[in-house]
Amino acid sequence: MARRPTLPFDPIAEARRNWSNADWGEAAEGMALVTSVMRAHQILLARVDEALSPFELTFARYEALMLLVFSSRGKLPLGKIGERLQVHPASVTNVIDRLEQHALVRRERHPTDQRTTLAAITPQGRRLAKRASEALNAAVFSQPGVGDGRVQELFDGLAELRRSAGDFEDSTERSSTF
Amino acid sequence: MARRPTLPFDPIAEARRNWSNADWGEAAEGMALVTSVMRAHQILLARVDEALSPFELTFARYEALMLLVFSSRGKLPLGKIGERLQVHPASVTNVIDRLEQHALVRRERHPTDQRTTLAAITPQGRRLAKRASEALNAAVFSQPGVGDGRVQELFDGLAELRRSAGDFEDSTERSSTF
DNA sequence: TTACAATAGTTTGAAGTCAAAGTAATATTT
DNA sequence: AAATATTACTTTGACTTCAAACTATTGTAA
Structure with a gap:
């Protein structure tokens, strides 16, 4: 910047x-x-x-990795990744391409549906995701640039914006982005 | 999206x-x-x-146009545009290229400094900027997706974030983004 | 006056975004 | 069973972003 x-x-x-x-x-x-x-x-x-x-990560790649870290089996269909990260299928293809090039993710066939590609995180991907998260926690997430009191206020306001855009329906909370 | x-x-x-x-x-x-x-x-x-x-505008191009609309002479050095929009010089080059291709802006020589390129808005650019602003006001700015009470609250919170990032020094307000 | 530093913008390359179109597979309708 | 519709992902192209390197010009120091 x-x-x-x-x-x-x-x-x-x-x-x-x-x-x-x-x-x-x-x-x-x-x-x-x-x-x-x-x-x-x-x-x-x-x-x-x-x-x-x-x-050697960007935020887009990091988000995709963390989605897989928090998934129950360490693998998800590309379409599901796009749905959760709310990005275009072509963007998912692009990001998974690059994670694959870095051996952080592997593409797999779906057992029963040959249209579907699964992205599976590798052990190396898991390790990197953990270390990257710790670095992000220390450098950004623990000091996002506003005072403690403001964080929840901003979150609530932006939640209203996201809800009005149709991201979710209610403030009852269940499953996850990652 | x-x-x-x-x-x-x-x-x-x-x-x-x-x-x-x-x-x-x-x-x-x-x-x-x-x-x-x-x-x-x-x-x-x-x-x-x-x-x-x-x-046929994007937000990046629109912002550059509006910067020129609000400038006193309708023209600015590319470096100044980058400074105000807080984008990389290469991004300014790219955006001005495209505005030029659409005859909304013209590049001019600086009268006394040959390193400097000026971007000057055209009459057609001014007209389009006005119409685009009216469309944006109606479609987005008058209903940004949060209730009236929340708008100022979010603005203040994000101002704190921008200030802590060094965007500006105080809440005394003077000149402008555009 | 000359050499060096700094500035302004451009070019090249990488990254990620989306729209549109394409290919292959599955689901649904007839 | 066959035809048609839908789904999943990829490919292509456009757009915008930044980093690094480059070229040309101006400012400063010696």
Whole structure:
């Protein structure tokens, strides 16, 4: 992520003012929120990828690995991976290709359905996932960039956004992303 | 964005439980927040790109255009665009290439510094930026997916995250992203 | 004045995203 | 049983991101 001089003002708050001055005041708050999420994503992705780079992993690959770590048998159909990570089938193909190239995952035939490809984590993949998780916990997850009080508040707010997008139906909690 | 059946539970809340059960409890909240931001970004980017697609724009191109709309002379050095949008110089080159291909922007020489390329918005670019903004206001910014009360709360929380990442120094507000 | 450092942007390569189209296999309908 | 629809994944192409290296220009130090 490109580094730059720290600005003395909040650029998104000022953009919100520009929006209001352009007679789009009603949408200004929403614009500022959307832009904030985009920027927060950029910041966190850069931090996560930096923490993962010693393991030659990216966040996309790491997420796929962790899905397999937490799966009961250490293997899942590619379609299920795409469903859980909410990415396009072509993206799953791409990520599993690369994990396979690094011997962290192996593709297997489905026992009864030849349309279906299973991704199975390897012992090496499991070990790397564990070490990468510990690095991520230390470098990012234990200090996500907001105070303790804010973490739950932000999570709840973003959960509302995810629910309204149809990610899930209720706050009763069962199975998992990973 | 791939559509999928709505889950009856919150996948990220469940991942947080997995994290706690794996003895990474201290980092579980941060992990859930980071993953929430990633997913919120995905949702919002898909909605924004869908609203922009009739104009043959993407969010990256749209942001660059709006930066020029709000600039005082309708033109900026590419380095300044990268600084404000907080993207890599190569990304700016790429986005300006495409805006140029669509005749929405023109590259110009700097009057006194031959290292510097200026991006100047065209009349056609201005018109499209306005129409695209109106479409975005209607489709996304006026209904970002959380209730009115939550918008400011989320904005404030994400501002804390951006500040801690060095985006800006204080909450006194001056100039702008765009 | 010259040599060196820094800046601005471009090019190349890698990574991951999605849309569309294609291939192969399975499920359903007739 | 055969035809048709659907599913699962892959391939291709477009888009955007960043890292590293490169080229050209300007600024600074000696």
